[in-house]
Amino acid sequence: MQMSRILPDVIVIGSGAGGGSLTKRLADIGLRVLLLERGGSLPREPDNWDVEKVFRQKKYSPLEVWQDRSGKTFRPSSWYNVGGSTKFFGTVMMRLRSRDFEAVEHEEGLSPAWPFPYKELEPFYADAERLFGVHGDPSQDPWEPPRSAPLPYPAVGSEPYVASVEKRLRGTGVHPFPLPVAVDLHPGGKCVRCATCDGFPCSVGGKNDAETRCVEPAIRTGRVELWTDAFVRRLLLAADGRTVNAVEVYHEGEIKVVTARTVVLSAGAVNSALILMRSATESFPNGLANSSDVVGRHYMTHNLTTMMAISGRLNPTKFQKTLAFNDFYDGEPGYPYPMGNVQTLGKLQSGMLVAGTKFLPSPVARALTRRSFDILTTSEDLPQPGNRVMLRNGGVQISVQASNMECHRRLNRRVKSILRDVGFPLILAKTLPVNFTAAQCGTIRMGADPATSALDPHCRSWDHTNLFVVDASFMPSSGAVNPALTIAAQALRVAEHIAVADFGAGKPIRDRA
Template sequence: MTELKTSYDIVIIGAGVGGGALANALAAPGREILMIERGPRLPREPDNWSVDAVFHKRKYATREQWRDRDGNFFSPSTYYYVGGNSKFFGAATVRFRKEDFEDLQHEGGVAPAWPVSYDTFEPYYARAERLMGTHGQAGLDPIEPPRSGPMPFPAIGHEPEIAWFEQKLRGKGLHPFPLPIAIDYHDGGSCARCRTCDGFACKIGAKGDAEVRLINPALAKGGVTLITEALVHRLVTDPSGRRVSAVEFDHEGERRSVTAKIVVSAAGAINSAALLLRSRNDKHPNGIGNNTSDQLGRNYMAHNNTAMMAISPFKKNRVTFQKSMAINDFYLANNERPYPLGNIQGLGKLQAGMLTASVKWAPESMMALFAERSVDWWLMSEDLPDPENRVSVDPDGTIRLAYTPNNLTAHNELVQVWTRMMRRLGYPLVITQKMDIKVSMHQCGTARFGKDPATSVLDTDCKVWDVDNLYVVDASFLPSSTGFNPSLTIVAQALRTSERILWELGETVPVTDPVERVSDAVAA
């Protein structure tokens, strides 16, 4: 039986990117922080790099099932481990663009402005890149936002096959640039630059996931206790409804309860929304944080994503680490369309078994032949916030994810544009696979932050408007999904939130935007 105290300074629910970054920022000897993770530590073992184990047997994905809008069960591609979904992410750590923080017109509607500017986020992005160990090269992306300094590590470089594409794409008037990526690939680093990074866990700990870069260092600093395989069921509020008075969870066969000065949900955009909805009581009949806005669980987003195989019958692609390049020429209004289409980046090298796991019609021998001759891309377009795309909890406790993709015209046009480009470069056969509701790796938006409690769940520091000691620090806060991987932005916002929490605890800290924080606190 794990010895737990009855009370802590801070309880963090979830040990993923958001919770890990917050714990890392707050960890210190003498401070008492409890991290509660529903999954175990993921073992480092040969199956980490096994296509059969990861893609066919889905050994590491949750066995939990959710319902879709129509009530049909599906198995989500989500992972409950220390490090969360980042254990299987492709390690892209990209800043959102300055325009992403402003109203941005898309073919399918408007992505709303954020309540804070890119300039507010910039110093936290810089800190987040250092924490995650980002490799890249500034100044090559045509829409790169202003930076206060260079990337922490130089770009990892392209292998010859990708360097060829860089040259050819530049010859076509495009501006490919090194994808910012968090792997331990530099002097003294442990990265083996393998094919089993994107979509796999790293059995040598060389990927900049939340466990490696955030949580283990937080534990080493002191002041943090991590418990695993502990499922939080609900939050209990005091009689006023203004404070969380207890966190109830199951651990080691018992229902347990702890209290804290500050409680943070960092369980991911879907599970944080579900937790707050499950915690409804007489003071919060629609779920905690949902009294004024009715926004909790709404505006779920997960990007429009397509994997593309461009195949040449004449040459093999011997690349090992393919995820080193990105193209943003179509991210904003562009030469093809007067509105944004999205981001293109290299996809971890596809292998035959990976493809047949999702392309059921294709025999593995044929897909193995294609994989030897393909260059592979990940095409990502923004989906827009829609209040009817939402997370709810059915009476039996099952999560229901009602999601209808939008902004599909732009995404389909991006696929068409890149298909034409691949054929112009000598890759006549193009196979695409659009991701569906089961792919929830980029989940966001279910507890949007803002300056008005009538239209948002959280203030600009991710504190729940109508509860004085409750924060949500994961991708729930995003008011728009943008067209980029959200990990770095989650880390940056967690760093901002850490300053607010220290201020709430009465500690003096350097704060970048103290006026905003004080005004938020007064408004709350």
């Protein structure tokens, strides 16, 4: 049996928004953690900001192929590296709305209630915002849920072109507000407001991701050991079937078995489900934590459309991801169903456009992107048991059908109309395909009933008392905002629960002097 440098209290599998945040909090409380990451640390290098390398050559994406529901292969939008997907996210860290924690009727189905209300997670939202150094001014969003503390840093501010669009948007009656972004832009910070943030790793460390804000400081405590390029094959059960006895991991060219009192799975909504499936035993033939048969089911992403609003005026903006509005999040007069969030994208560049569009000449792409104001619309993807992750002949299959698209189409029509009203006569839109795997969530859902969920409200497996799952897979619903902040907040909540309930720690860290 391979021994780690430390004798861990907890093994955490995955170092993204969930695993990274939880590891940081456990280390701060005083617990020892062995952190297993499937990938390595991304180098900081010029290629980080090279459109050709990142988008066309996909230098930092795994050479991995999945299948869709028809058996057609595709390369997923997933990354294996320290910090997980936060190394590539657009830095937006927005809270779910209060109503997202309740059962909400949509035009095409029900978004289920969470097993606890918004107010239970609110203090941990504030903790997560401090942890990731979020900039913004939520007071400008009339639909912002109640909060106990302001964001730790003020809004980064929009460049003149975006500020002029914001003024015209206000003239139409909508309520734009500064996007909450996790960037190191305060005095002495590393952010340089570049044009290569959204979708790119940061070559100067100016993006407040899970590596820089969680993993690196956790390692400095001396209570965390990180194994990179460590592929977790399966979890091994004790004879009683109620506890996870060990983790089998392929590391440094050999299969190793490591143990700890508590195991936390944070490998992402797809890979966490796959690990549980690969860990099947005679007593748990459908995989661990799966007595309810929900593991792998209720897979969600978001319904997403990118828009290029084009005018004759050049757009010189570099850091464009500074603006959003939620006027249609809960619907609009005459339409009582949720529609979604609208926000600016990171500034599109011609190479990015060509990489995602067949037969588009580079000069045309360059002309379009130089004159475009770039928008992302996001609507909720409803959980359906038939939308699922499966193991097929040793490979990965994502069997998904689109859901809740009518509200998304309505949102897009509304946004296009507004954009035309503020001076953009040409709008090019692309709705992302159903197998686009960004912001994946929901495959190991938590709930109040073991018959219909895999995890309890603290993300503890109903079936195995020392197993937790803390990544986007715990989410019963997806809402219409990036899940990163919600994952981090729940990770902090779960870390404190583990420390108190499993290790007898004293008061939560927020209450200690």
